[in-house]
Amino acid sequence: MIDRLRHAVTDAFTNLGRAGWGGLASVCTIAVAFLIVGIFLLLTQNLGAALAQWRDQYQVTVFLDDGITADQLALLKKRIANERAVRGVAFISKAEALQAFKRELKGRESLLEGLGENPIPASFQLRIRDEYQTPEALRQLAGFLTRLEGVEEVQYGQEWVDRMAAVLRVIQLIGLSVGIVLGLASLLIVSNTVRLAIYARAEEIEIMRLVGATKMTVRLPFLLEGLIQGGVGAGLALCLLLGAYRATLYQLQLAPGQIYGLGLGSFLPSGTAAALVAAGAALGGFGSLLSVSRLLRA
Amino acid sequence: MIQMYHVYKTYARDVEALVDVTLHVEKGEFAFLAGPSGAGKTSLLRLIYRDEVPTSGQILVNGRNVVKLSQRHVPHLRRTIGVVFQDFKLLRDRTVYENLALVARVLGMRPAAGKRKVAQVLRLVGLSHRANAIPYKLSGGEQQRVAIARALMNDPMILLADEPTGNLDAELAADILHLLREINAKGTTVLVATHDQELVREYGRHVLMLKQGRVVEEYRDGR
Numbered sequence: 001m002i003d004r005l006r007h008a009v010t011d012a013f014t015n016l017g018r019a020g021w022g023g024l025a026s027v028c029t030i031a032v033a034f035l036i037v038g039i040f041l042l043l044t045q046n047l048g049a050a051l052a053q054w055r056d057q058y059q060v061t062v063f064l065d066d067g068i069t070a071d072q073l074a075l076l077k078k079r080i081a082n083e084r085a086v087r088g089v090a091f092i093s094k095a096e097a098l099q100a101f102k103r104e105l106k107g108r109e110s111l112l113e114g115l116g117e118n119p120i121p122a123s124f125q126l127r128i129r130d131e132y133q134t135p136e137a138l139r140q141l142a143g144f145l146t147r148l149e150g151v152e153e154v155q156y157g158q159e160w161v162d163r164m165a166a167v168l169r170v171i172q173l174i175g176l177s178v179g180i181v182l183g184l185a186s187l188l189i190v191s192n193t194v195r196l197a198i199y200a201r202a203e204e205i206e207i208m209r210l211v212g213a214t215k216m217t218v219r220l221p222f223l224l225e226g227l228i229q230g231g232v233g234a235g236l237a238l239c240l241l242l243g244a245y246r247a248t249l250y251q252l253q254l255a256p257g258q259i260y261g262l263g264l265g266s267f268l269p270s271g272t273a274a275a276l277v278a279a280g281a282a283l284g285g286f287g288s289l290l291s292v293s294r295l296l297r298a
Numbered sequence: 299m300i301q302m303y304h305v306y307k308t309y310a311r312d313v314e315a316l317v318d319v320t321l322h323v324e325k326g327e328f329a330f331l332a333g334p335s336g337a338g339k340t341s342l343l344r345l346i347y348r349d350e351v352p353t354s355g356q357i358l359v360n361g362r363n364v365v366k367l368s369q370r371h372v373p374h375l376r377r378t379i380g381v382v383f384q385d386f387k388l389l390r391d392r393t394v395y396e397n398l399a400l401v402a403r404v405l406g407m408r409p410a411a412g413k414r415k416v417a418q419v420l421r422l423v424g425l426s427h428r429a430n431a432i433p434y435k436l437s438g439g440e441q442q443r444v445a446i447a448r449a450l451m452n453d454p455m456i457l458l459a460d461e462p463t464g465n466l467d468a469e470l471a472a473d474i475l476h477l478l479r480e481i482n483a484k485g486t487t488v489l490v491a492t493h494d495q496e497l498v499r500e501y502g503r504h505v506l507m508l509k510q511g512r513v514v515e516e517y518r519d520g521r
Contacts, residue, residue, distance in 0.1 A: 007409060018391050204389055204400070210347075211452060212376035213404040 230284020
């Protein structure tokens with residue numbers, strides 16, 4: 001059995017060599033289809049990553065009364081940290097806040113010279129869990145925090161969050177529809193190309209049946225060839241995509257991960273790449289099998 | 299070996315290819331199916347290797363009722379039959395050896411056994427030295443020999459030849475007929491369909507004359 005399978009795989013490669021341009025057409029079609037799908041995946045992934053990072057940076061700031069005591073501060077921190085929406089709390093003292101402000105003013109520190117007392121309040125910087133990053137949840141949280149003792153003011157960028165959520169929804173919607181349309185289109189094109197390649201071999205199938213091949217015997221080599229073509233096509237697409245990605249980074253003179261702001265931070269993870277190759281193989285094998293079965297019925 | 303009883307084959311639009319055909323070809327016989335083109339010779343052969351089923355009537359091949367044969371069992375029938383065509387039907391994109399090796403693979407032979415079988419049938423048709431040639435670079439006679447070699451790969455009990463000499467001149471045709479005779483001498487039942495009266499007169503021992511789908515005449519040697 002293993003012997004026969006090995007034989008079949010060898011035959012498949014020989015036949016692919018024989019198929020020449022016709023076989024190459026199938027591989028290229030699958031490669032182009034997967035290249036498009038891959039570009040789309042890469043963009044969505046990186047946009048998603050960029051958005052996640054923006055979200056992460058997005059914080060709720062709780063400004064504190066200048067007269068707050070150490071005990072009040074500790075109690076307040078505990079209460080805030082216990083809130084379900086809060087993922088993390090960082091305390092920034094008046095001195096630290098001033099320090100940060102000075103850094104931002106770099107070169108124009110003299111502006112602050114006339115100041116006697118430090119005017120900047122101490123604050124808590126809150127990081128919010130993803131599931132609470134909605135305008136409604138944030139408004140509720142802010143309302144609650146404002147009423148706590150020792151809190152002077154609560155700031156959060158509601159508008160920014162609203163806009164962000166809307167943009168994300170639009171991107172996801174566009175991504176989904178483009179993905180569906182492209183997926184269907186590539187399936188059609190691929191199955192058509194594979195069918196053409198197989199019709200060119202109708203004579204071979206006829207002879208195999210004439211000398212007593214079972215349907216399975218006829219199908220097996222075509223199935224294997226389809227699997228190989230599909231896998232190779234998808235692999236080729238990944239190589240092209242990786243090349244294009246690297247070239248883009250090079251053009252921008254950036255290292256991977258350095259351009260999150262542009263939404264181009266990382267290549268597809270190996271799991272996704274493997275899944276794409278597997279999908280290509282499945283597509284090729286399925287298209288091949290479908291076309292052979294049609295010929296066998298005729 | 300081949301028995302037909304009141305076989306009719308009607309195609310769409312009432313084209314009657316075969317009308318009430320009853321015939322017997324005995325085991326080990328060398329028989330001719332003669333008649334002009336369009337007489338139904340090809341249709342009759344196709345019924346034997348179950349490429350088609352008759353509209354009515356019964357057909358027994360080696361004792362097996364091929365009319366009632368399920369699709370699943372057709373391959374088993376075909377492995378007992380070799381078929382040769384006028385246009386050879388050789389695959390142009392591979393060598394003589396590869397054309398024959400395809401059959402070995404289909405029959406599930408191990409690679410070593412397949413190689414031996416290919417060498418054996420090539421020797422039988424006298425083309426051992428042509429194993430690596432591309433079929434269309436061979437002469438017509440040689441191509442037909444390759445086709446015959448392919449038909450012999452499965453050691454058939456029956457060899458069907460549809461106008462095997464149709465594309466060959468008289469001399470090459472005689473060569474092919476001699477080859478078929480040799481194969482017949484080794485025990486294979488041979489049925490040759492041809493419109494070539496000359497060939498039938500010279501080689502015919504058991505002749506079935508077909509005309510407009512009917513067997514109009516049948517004679518055996520010495521009768």
